[in-house]
Amino acid sequence: MPELPYTLLDVFTARPLEGNQLAVVHDAGDVPDEVMHAFARETRLSETSFVQPATGGADYRHRIWMMSGEIPFAGHPSLGTAVAVARARGLDAASFTQQTHAGLQRIDLEVSGRTARASMLQEPPSFGPELNSGETLAMTGLTAADADPRLPVQVVSTGAPQVLVPVADAAALARARPDYDAIGALLAAHDAIVYYLVNVDTGKVRARSFLRTAEMGEDPATGAAAGPLCAYVAARLGVTAVEIDQGVEMGRPSRLRASVEDDRVRVGGDVVVVVDGTVHVDF
Numbered sequence: 001m002p003e004l005p006y007t008l009l010d011v012f013t014a015r016p017l018e019g020n021q022l023a024v025v026h027d028a029g030d031v032p033d034e035v036m037h038a039f040a041r042e043t044r045l046s047e048t049s050f051v052q053p054a055t056g057g058a059d060y061r062h063r064i065w066m067m068s069g070e071i072p073f074a075g076h077p078s079l080g081t082a083v084a085v086a087r088a089r090g091l092d093a094a095s096f097t098q099q100t101h102a103g104l105q106r107i108d109l110e111v112s113g114r115t116a117r118a119s120m121l122q123e124p125p126s127f128g129p130e131l132n133s134g135e136t137l138a139m140t141g142l143t144a145a146d147a148d149p150r151l152p153v154q155v156v157s158t159g160a161p162q163v164l165v166p167v168a169d170a171a172a173l174a175r176a177r178p179d180y181d182a183i184g185a186l187l188a189a190h191d192a193i194v195y196y197l198v199n200v201d202t203g204k205v206r207a208r209s210f211l212r213t214a215e216m217g218e219d220p221a222t223g224a225a226a227g228p229l230c231a232y233v234a235a236r237l238g239v240t241a242v243e244i245d246q247g248v249e250m251g252r253p254s255r256l257r258a259s260v261e262d263d264r265v266r267v268g269g270d271v272v273v274v275v276d277g278t279v280h281v282d283f
Helices: 033-043 075-088 133-140 171-175 180-189 223-237
Strands: 001-013 020-025 048-052 060-064 069-071 093-100 104-113 113-119 126-131 151-155 162-164 194-202 204-210 242-247 254-263 264-280
Touching: 001 075, 033 048, 033 060, 033 069, 033 223, 048 075, 060 075, 060 151, 075 093, 075 104, 075 113, 075 223, 075 264, 104 180, 126 180, 133 151, 133 162, 133 180, 133 194, 151 223, 162 223, 171 194, 171 204, 180 194, 180 242, 194 223, 204 223, 223 242, 223 254, 223 264
Parallel strands: 020 048, 060 093, 162 194, 204 242
Antiparallel strands: 001 020, 001 264, 048 060, 060 069, 093 104, 104 113, 113 264, 126 151, 151 162, 194 204, 242 254, 254 264
């Protein structure tokens, strides 16, 4: 029975048991896809990462799985996995290039014991269709009156598509009640990862993030949506840096920072290691 090193981290927080959880399985080059998917269902986290040898031009290959299947890219797994890899290699600082299905992404980090700070440049933004605000807001029990008149609902990607849903008042976030059947259908139609409900007050943002099913639920910190949101706010409002508070309603407060650098967005935050262990699986 293979024994693989395992790390559990909380990302976008410096406090254990806050932020967004991530499971990382190291030395996973020989793990079959069906076992990776089964283990992701076992952890029941929003994402589980597997570190494999790179096939070229990178320091490692990063496979990212949700309970529903593999995804091409995600933010908090990218940062957390880089920290886990740096600790496994005995590094206090590193600039890694990871290989994902979305391409190659550079991640810069500094490690101090069980805590770290990491950031990454995501892919250049791609702006997709604008969607009907009233219909989209209705999926969380809100109405067209809650919409931010400055900011339309839009699909935006910096590696993976996200549906950005701005509201005019942060109080609307607490009133949101997700209809996961409707949200799941919307996300599937646009091959998107999350429904990102946001209130933008210049560079300060409050956010909630809903995944495709009730089983997957709400995401406490979504780095892959922070990048698209920053690119969107820069294009719409001319604001080139944002600080995002997310996960508050879940009791897992998270803070994400994003800023525009040339044609890309850098997303970063704190990371803390919670568990080091071993995975025992058959394959």
